[in-house]
Amino acid sequence: MLLSAGRLLRAWDLAYALYRFAALTDPANADGFGGTAEQARRARLFLDAYGCTLDERGATALGLVSARLESLIAFMRQAVTDGDENFARHIAEGHVDLYLRDIDHMTASASTWQQCVVD
Numbered sequence: 001m002l003l004s005a006g007r008l009l010r011a012w013d014l015a016y017a018l019y020r021f022a023a024l025t026d027p028a029n030a031d032g033f034g035g036t037a038e039q040a041r042r043a044r045l046f047l048d049a050y051g052c053t054l055d056e057r058g059a060t061a062l063g064l065v066s067a068r069l070e071s072l073i074a075f076m077r078q079a080v081t082d083g084d085e086n087f088a089r090h091i092a093e094g095h096v097d098l099y100l101r102d103i104d105h106m107t108a109s110a111s112t113w114q115q116c117v118v119d
Contacts, residue, residue, distance in 0.1 A: 015064035022046045026105035029098055035110045040116035058118040069099045083096050
């Protein structure tokens with residue numbers, strides 16, 4: 001699906017908000033809470049409250065969470081290359097590894113997200 005610039009920005013922001021507020025994280029991530037079923041329930045509530053359409057739920061919001069995290073990782077790595085000591089510290093503290101585990105969790109749980117959040 002091709003999105004207009006405005007819809008893409010909304011979807012990009014929505015994907016990160018969904019990741020943080022529904023806490024779509026690997027169970028080992030201390031920032032999360034609950035298992036996949038609880039995360040799906042919270043994601044559904046979040047998207048319902050936001051007024052998302054079915055299209056926004058799947059193709060944009062859930063479909064962009066991993067891409068949004070991959071973009072954050074790339075941004076962090078580029079910042080380190082450019083000499084940013086704060087991002088170097090974040091990477092040394094394991095933030096990139098945490099995001100990569102969360103991406104793996106999102107991928108492994110895709111059928112649950114689809115069934116509970118979109119359908």
